[in-house]
Amino acid sequence: MATIYIVMGVSGVGKTTLGKALAKRLIIPFYDADDFHSQENKAKMAAGIPLQDQDRWPWLDSIVAQYPLWKTKGAILACSALKESYRTRLKVDQLQVKTIYLSANFSFVAQRLAARKAHFFNPDLLQSQFDTLETPKSGIVCDATLPKEAIVKHIMNAIQRDQASPLGLIGLGVMGKSLARNFANHDIPLSLYNRHVPGMEEEVALQCIRTYPELKDCKGFDDMELFVNSLALPRKIFLMVNAGPAVDAVIDSLLPYLTEGDMIMDGGNSHYLDTERRVKDLQDKGIHFVGVGVSGGEEGALKGPSIMPGGTTEAYHQVAPFLEAIAAKDAQGNACCAKVGSGGSGHFVKMIHNGIEYAEMQLIAEMYDILHFHGKISLTEIADRFDEWNKGETNSYLLEISVIILQKTEDGQPLIDVILDKAQQKGTGSWSTTAALQIGAPFDTIAQAVLARIISSQKEQRLKGQQLYNIKREEIKNIDTTILQKAYQTARMINHAIGFETLRKASAHYQWDLQLSEIARIWTNGCIIRSKTMERLIEILDGFDDNILFHESVIPQLIKGNVALKHIVQHALGAGAAIPVLSASLSYFNAMIQGDSSANMIQAQRDFFGAHTYERKDKEGVFHTDWEVSQ
Incomplete structure (x- = not known):
């Protein structure tokens, strides 16, 4: 009342x-x-x-x-x-x-x-x-x-001291607003804060409360001190602001009003190393800092996202009731939310999630390219094919929305035909590629997906190249879509193997103790890469401490799938198709199943020009050869 x-x-x-x-x-x-x-x-x-x-x-x-x-x-x-x-x-x-x-x-x-x-x-x-x-x-x-x-x-x-909110949220952009409504729909009253910018952002929090009936029990502020004082102790504050300097600026504005034991959660796409730094800096001040990966876009934030918090167990236990309440639910009804590790692990896991997402999106784009531009198949028929695929083992959220995209028309014409082919990105894909290289993790499919977006952005140069070379795409006749689907699913499994192997290496490198099976579980609903494959990975990764490609249930699938993948890559490349992720998945798979590689030549070259030394197969030790001295 x-x-x-x-x-x-x-x-x-x-x-x-x-x-x-x-x-x-x-x-x-x-x-x-x-x-x-x-x-x-x-x-x-x-x-x-x-x-x-x-x-x-x-x-x-x-x-x-x-x-x-x-x-x-x-x-x-x-x-x-x-x-x-x-x-x-x-x-x-x-x-x-x-x-x-x-x-x-x-x-x-x-x-x-x-x-x-x-x-x-x-x-x-x-x-x-x-x-x-x-x-x-x-x-x-x-x-x-x-x-x-x-x-x-x-x-x-004085009023706020009598009616303290259990949780505060800062930043009422698209994601922040949706999360606020999600909390409110789960009977969690909030204090909401948005900055005041004269003539641009004025009374944003109050207007948000007026607009959405479910926020009627929330309090709105554009005064930081009033906002902080409205929160129950220890204070729990969820940040939904742009990654980078904005996060540090908000933290600096909060600190004068916080006390020991309070907590700040960053739900944006912050770089995990920034999160590591903030954890340490605020720990010295007695403030908990939790990097929270949130996936699902605007709809997921409103209806139930996948949530990946990092940080201490003590901090997670304080906020678990709030985060688990708003998270999506898995097939057993459990929240798609779990503490993934310490430090900046939450944002690292979200970053790799986005990397896997990049490659998944690019794979679907390559399927569309092969079928439409080389197979001369109509968009309606491609949509029907994708819809059939989505009913089987290749089921995924991204394939589901691709069917809808292909069916969308504007003024009687397919909308996709008028969308400019310049893919954009917000940085997490390139961050994940850099992070993988830093810890020595192969990242073939995801790195190629990032590069594909970069190449797509060079539209003017691509048009110039088309004019100069005039090499036309060749038609691929009688495409067997059953083989194509098998190649697609094989590449997807390889892509997931690469993503999870990167998480495994990062866990050891940063001592995060990531539980890969649990990460797969919280990715089965609410997030962009939810799929049948992800549901299968829960069991595969449970207690299995090796590359997914080496799991006994995966080997027979990839033995058969490799044949389809090679067939499609060979014919698509021969016809002039740009299929960076399909071909990268095949190259990674080939490299991972060959006991001998050409790296001995690289080691010899390094020793030749730089005396970097090498090891031998036939004897122990480290060796150097004077290559230009005749024997």
Whole structure:
């Protein structure tokens, strides 16, 4: 049930002005008790005749009669209520009624009243009001001589201490707004904060609360101190701001108001090394910092994302009830949320998730390329093929939305035909590639997917190359879509093997103790790469400490799938198709199943020009050869 706040004090103390400002901050209606006076009472006051108790009781009762209309949203009531008996009359069982007392001396109020025009209250009655006033023994007391903004801030701080929110969220862009609504839909009231930028971002949090009914129990702020003070201790604050300097700026603005044991969670796509740094910096200040990977886009954030928190077990236990409540649910009904490791592991896992996603998207684009541009198959038929694939082992969210994309028309024409072929990226793909190289993890498919986007962005150069070379795409006749599907699924399994092998190496390198089977589980719903393959990987990775390609259940699949993959890559490349991820998956697979490689030539070359030495197959030790000396 909402609260009715009675802003009280003598006439002229500023009850109406403060009440309206407070109502705006709390997003609840404002009422002036003077509007409920009878005409007889107003006439007496205008004539300078003080009201007696017998005049006031009907007035107070008429106000209380409005409570049933106010109790749902709450209300701010500006009312003199000078006597304790009046305030008692205004309190009703089963309703929350709280007093806010505006205190000021006689001379200050007299000056205000002298400046007031066209009001029925006679300034000569002021002394009688001070004589009648009984200072309340409870409630919020404010110095009415302070500036309005200072009084409102004081009142808001006091209110928030009484009604502390269990969780705060900063940043109300698309993702932040959707997450806020998700929390609210799970009965988790929030304090919401968004920066104030004059003329651009003003009262964003309050407007958000007004727009979405599910946020009615949330509080909105653009004042950082008020926001922080509205939170229950220890404070838990979820950041949804742009990665990079913006995160550090928000942390710096929070720190003056935080105390030991408070927690900051970063739900953006921050770089994992930045998260590692923030964890250490804030740990020295007694503040928990948790990097939280969140996947699922706008719809996932609203309806249930996959959530990948890193950090300490202690910190995770504090926020687990909130995060697990809003997360998507797996096939067994468990939350697609789990502590993945320590330090910056949450953002690293999300980064690799995005890398796998890049390659999955590129693979579908390559299937579309082969079928449409080389197979001369219509978009409608490709959509039908993809829809059939999506009913079997190749089922995935990305394939599902690709069917919808191929079927979308605008003015009777396929929309995809007018979309410019310049793929964009936000950085996580290239970050993941760099991170894999830094820890020595092969990243073939994902790196090629990133490079494919970069090449696509060079549209002008590609058009120039087409004109200069004039080598046309060749038609691939009678494409066997069964073989193509098998090649697609084989490449997908290899891509997932590369992604999870990178996680395994990172876990050892950074000592994160990542549980790969559990990561696969939380990726089975809510996230962009959810699929039948991911569901299968839960069992494959459970207790299996090796490359997915070497699992006994995968080997027979890839022996058969490799034949299909080689067939498709050979014919597609021969026809002039650009298939970087399909070909990279085949190259990675070939490299991983060959006991002998050509790297002995590389070692010999390195020793030749740089005396870098080499090892031998036939004897132990490290060797160097003077290659230009004849034997």
